[in-house]
Amino acid sequence: MSADMRELKIEAARAALDQVEEGMRLGIGTGSTAEEFVRVLAERVGGGLTVIGVPTSERTAALCRELGVPLTTLDETPELDLTIDGADEIGPQLGLIKGGGGALLREKIVAASSRRMIVIADKSKLVETLGRFPLPIEVNSFGLGATVRTIERAARGLGLEGPLKVRERDGKPFVTDGGHLIVDASFGRIPDPRALANALNAIPGVVEHGLFLDLADTAFVAGDGEVRTFGAA
Numbered sequence: 721m722s723a724d725m726r727e728l729k730i731e732a733a734r735a736a737l738d739q740v741e742e743g744m745r746l747g748i749g750t751g752s753t754a755e756e757f758v759r760v761l762a763e764r765v766g767g768g769l770t771v772i773g774v775p776t777s778e779r780t781a782a783l784c785r786e787l788g789v790p791l792t793t794l795d796e797t798p799e800l801d802l803t804i805d806g807a808d809e810i811g812p813q814l815g816l817i818k819g820g821g822g823a824l825l826r827e828k829i830v831a832a833s834s835r836r837m838i839v840i841a842d843k844s845k846l847v848e849t850l851g852r853f854p855l856p857i858e859v860n861s862f863g864l865g866a867t868v869r870t871i872e873r874a875a876r877g878l879g880l881e882g883p884l885k886v887r888e889r890d891g892k893p894f895v896t897d898g899g900h901l902i903v904d905a906s907f908g909r910i911p912d913p914r915a916l917a918n919a920l921n922a923i924p925g926v927v928e929h930g931l932f933l934d935l936a937d938t939a940f941v942a943g944d945g946e947v948r949t950f951g952a953a
Contacts, residue, residue: 725842729942730760732840732941733759733840735840735940735942735947735949737764739802739838740761740771742770742771743771744771744802745771745772745774746773747803747833747837748776749776749803750826751806752806753840753841754804754806755780757804757840762789771789772792773792774793774794774797774800775791776805776826777823777826777827777897779821794829800833800835801834803830803836804840805827805839805840806818806845807839807845808845809847810847810936810941811848811849812848812849814950815913816930816931817856817930818856818932819858819902820853822856825858826897838936838937839940840940841940841941841942843943843948846941849909849910849911854905854907855907855910855916857904857929858927859901860901860925860927861900863925867903870923874916875905875907875916877919878915879911881907882906883905883906886901886902886903887901887902910931913931916931936951
């Protein structure tokens with residue numbers, strides 16, 4: 721990551737930090753931009769801010785512990801005030817593609833448990849139509865081949881085609897914190913994300929997908945010397 725790109729992520733993170741109030745119960749996202757938020761949050765916590773967070777991945781949890789951000793779980797704190805997370809794409813009506821970091825299931829559970837969700841990103845994540853970034857689909861390892869074929873059929877029924885690839889890391893299948901696999905679907909433009917989301921939800925082997933619709937309330941997007949706000953601040 722270039723220094724300029726990291727600075728944009730930090731700017732967006734600081735804008736989101738302004739929305740954090742004393743005593744809040746926070747969902748804390750996963751990925752490079754969310755990690756910048758953890759760092760600026762830790763500075764405020766070190767200065768006396770009292771919050772408690774639910775991390776969306778083991779990676780985020782480790783960083784929070786390292787920097788001194790207090791943590792809880794959704795079992796202990798099932799209702800959250802605010803989730804702050806990054807995104808791989810931000811489209812119309814704050815529809816998102818997430819899951820590039822492999823934590824989409826926990827990210828969606830945490831976001832759905834929150835009163836508000838704020839997305840932080842640099843301007844490269846803005847798109848007119850979702851789908852430039854391959855859509856992550858979390859699947860059960862049992863019946864993987866059958867599930868992939870069913871995804872392909874469902875996509876074709878919506879006019880979507882493109883390679884589906886099981887995500888790998890270091891030459892081995894990538895396994896999520898929940899013990900599942902991820903199929904990255906390179907469909908290209910997705911004109912009707914809701915129809916695709918509904919189709920994927922109906923496939924038994926699909927655990928969750930990276931289309932986050934009707935979850936984000938606000939996006940802070942950094943670029944060109946400013947942080948733009950989308951949705952309600």
